[in-house]
Amino acid sequence: MAVELKGLPKARAKRGPWSTPCAAHDCRACEIRGLTFCAGLDENEVATLSSISRRMHFAKRHIIFQEGDSADVVYNVTKGAVRLFKLTPDGRRQVTGFLLPGDFLGLGSRKGYAYGAEAITEVELCRFERDKLETLFESHRGLERRLFEIANDELAVAQDQMLLLGRKTAKERMASFLLKLSEREELRGGRDGAVYLPMVQEDIADYLGLTIETVSRTISQLKRDGLIRQSSSHEFELLSTEGLEDISEPM
Amino acid sequence: MAVELKGLPKARAKRGPWSTPCAAHDCRACEIRGLTFCAGLDENEVATLSSISRRMHFAKRHIIFQEGDSADVVYNVTKGAVRLFKLTPDGRRQVTGFLLPGDFLGLGSRKGYAYGAEAITEVELCRFERDKLETLFESHRGLERRLFEIANDELAVAQDQMLLLGRKTAKERMASFLLKLSEREELRGGRDGAVYLPMVQEDIADYLGLTIETVSRTISQLKRDGLIRQSSSHEFELLSTEGLEDISEPM
DNA sequence: CGGTGCAGATGATCTGAATCAAGGCCGTTA
DNA sequence: TAACGGCCTTGATTCAGATCATCTGCACCG
Numbered sequence: 296m297a298v299e300l301k302g303l304p305k306a307r308a309k310r311g312p313w314s315t316p317c318a319a320h321d322c323r324a325c326e327i328r329g330l331t332f333c334a335g336l337d338e339n340e341v342a343t344l345s346s347i348s349r350r351m352h353f354a355k356r357h358i359i360f361q362e363g364d365s366a367d368v369v370y371n372v373t374k375g376a377v378r379l380f381k382l383t384p385d386g387r388r389q390v391t392g393f394l395l396p397g398d399f400l401g402l403g404s405r406k407g408y409a410y411g412a413e414a415i416t417e418v419e420l421c422r423f424e425r426d427k428l429e430t431l432f433e434s435h436r437g438l439e440r441r442l443f444e445i446a447n448d449e450l451a452v453a454q455d456q457m458l459l460l461g462r463k464t465a466k467e468r469m470a471s472f473l474l475k476l477s478e479r480e481e482l483r484g485g486r487d488g489a490v491y492l493p494m495v496q497e498d499i500a501d502y503l504g505l506t507i508e509t510v511s512r513t514i515s516q517l518k519r520d521g522l523i524r525q526s527s528s529h530e531f532e533l534l535s536t537e538g539l540e541d542i543s544e545p546m
Numbered sequence: 547m548a549v550e551l552k553g554l555p556k557a558r559a560k561r562g563p564w565s566t567p568c569a570a571h572d573c574r575a576c577e578i579r580g581l582t583f584c585a586g587l588d589e590n591e592v593a594t595l596s597s598i599s600r601r602m603h604f605a606k607r608h609i610i611f612q613e614g615d616s617a618d619v620v621y622n623v624t625k626g627a628v629r630l631f632k633l634t635p636d637g638r639r640q641v642t643g644f645l646l647p648g649d650f651l652g653l654g655s656r657k658g659y660a661y662g663a664e665a666i667t668e669v670e671l672c673r674f675e676r677d678k679l680e681t682l683f684e685s686h687r688g689l690e691r692r693l694f695e696i697a698n699d700e701l702a703v704a705q706d707q708m709l710l711l712g713r714k715t716a717k718e719r720m721a722s723f724l725l726k727l728s729e730r731e732e733l734r735g736g737r738d739g740a741v742y743l744p745m746v747q748e749d750i751a752d753y754l755g756l757t758i759e760t761v762s763r764t765i766s767q768l769k770r771d772g773l774i775r776q777s778s779s780h781e782f783e784l785l786s787t788e789g790l791e792d793i794s795e796p797m
Numbered sequence: 798c799g800g801t802g803c804a805g806a807t808g809a810t811c812t813g814a815a816t817c818a819a820g821g822c823c824g825t826t827a
Numbered sequence: 828t829a830a831c832g833g834c835c836t837t838g839a840t841t842c843a844g845a846t847c848a849t850c851t852g853c854a855c856c857g
Contacts (some may be wrong), residue, residue, distance in 0.1 A: 403701030450654030453704035460711035461755030504712030
């Protein structure tokens with residue numbers, strides 16, 4: 296779907312040759328084994344998976360695929376951050392998710408991708424051809440089951456997001472967003488309370504159904520209220536998880 | 547999670563014994579075979595499925611399960627309509643979906659249900675114990691694959707809904723909603739252009755992230771503009787699909 | 798290093814939808 | 828058949844967040 300963005304600076308997103316050509320890759324040496332869908336596979340299964348995977352590299356802003364593109368490959372994010380988004384014909388954008396290392400890319404798509412995917416930072420992906428992966432399912436039931444679990448988790452996350460978009464105020468949205476990211480970092484063994492936000496405020500706005508101005512103002516207010524602190528341009532610190540929880544889920 | 551609804555009329559939803567007790571049921575005689583997840587199974591598989599399913603009956607307004615309830619059974623809707631919803635602690639509600647005959651109920655839940663489910667009308671469900679169903683997956687791969695497909699479709703639908711909730715105007719939301727329902731009816735072999743809306747306007751409002759007043763006004767406006775017509779309290783007619791499409795997806 | 802351009806912050810104003818407030822319609826029931 | 832309660836409609840008013848308009852800081856680059 297070719298989309299004309301109305302009033303927005305054009306030609307920001309890139310499409311073209313990869314920064315590095317596809318390369319074979321040994322899954323056994325993968326940085327993120329253990330926190331992705333290949334987690335819990337035995338040596339033999341990992342080897343098989345390795346045989347059908349290709350390591351890919353995309354530059355910042357590179358469009359990995361567009362909504363509607365034929366969805367015959369799926370990916371696993373191993374490095375960097377990716378945004379998923381949908382566009383209206385007149386150019387409004389809804390970011391439907393952010394992917395970080397360990398996340399699976401390509402769910403929710405049947406014939407074509409249901410959304411576009413774009414590199415927020417430099418990104419490394421593990422690429423699988425869908426039909427090869429599905430062939431693998433025949434012999435390795437665990438893989439399919441794991442992917443089904445992931446789809447179910449995504450579905451639950453999507454419903455949380457609907458509640459956020461349909462019924463929460465700007466402040467509640469921002470607090471929920473920060474808490475969710477922070478929980479994720481803790482789960483992945485990050486430092487507690489520190490949150491890395493690779494995306495710009497425009498992405499956050501489009502994810503939370505707000506404008507950049509409202510996002511900026513809300514962040515300012517949370518800072519003024521002593522709930523968060525900004526350590527650097529993309530690093531935040533949650534000073535009061537309780538305070539943020541009170542805001543995100545008001546009684 | 548016990549939730550105190552603030553300012554809303556209490557005790558509207560019921561919970562308690564089923565209208566009719568659980569009964570064994572023959573899947574082969576199912577009204578909706580062919581449009582549900584049991585579609586495409588062979589005779590033998592259907593018989594196996596039959597052996598683990600129980601037909602259930604719920605009265606209008608009956609709460610089938612609450613968000614957070616242990617999710618050890620799943621269902622297939624065979625008759626009537628169901629709403630799925632999430633609540634904030636202070637009682638705001640987001641309807642995350644409407645289920646009609648043929649729809650699967652229970653996806654997106656891991657340990658506990660990720661949402662509540664309530665009968666909009668009198669409802670008939672086909673009930674499966676989750677572990678029995680999963681055991682069946684071992685021998686009948688098609689079932690698991692079909693369910694995975696359904697989960698993927700749901701995921702795509704959820705992302706459409708995010709775009710709607712995050713970026714569309716009231717009028718656009720209403721038009722999108724009517725069109726989606728109409729497409730569904732056509733798919734299921736219904737009359738073209740006629741749409742059955744079993745839910746009340748409050749449900750629609752909570753589904754579209756609006757208030758009942760805005761829903762009412764928007765419907766009135768679409769009528770005034772000659773785009774829809776109301777044949778009876780729950781039956782609508784789409785007079786101009788093109789007009790509605792222009793509204794739902796503005797260029 | 799001076800210029801350019803992008804990300805972010807913040808003030809002023811506007812507006813679409815929420816809220817508040819009445820009534821109307823209709824099916825159910827006493 | 829009257830009265831009650833659910834559901835819907837419509838008007839008046841308010842308000843949270845959008846829009847418009849600057850301004851600042853800062854990275855990059857010729």
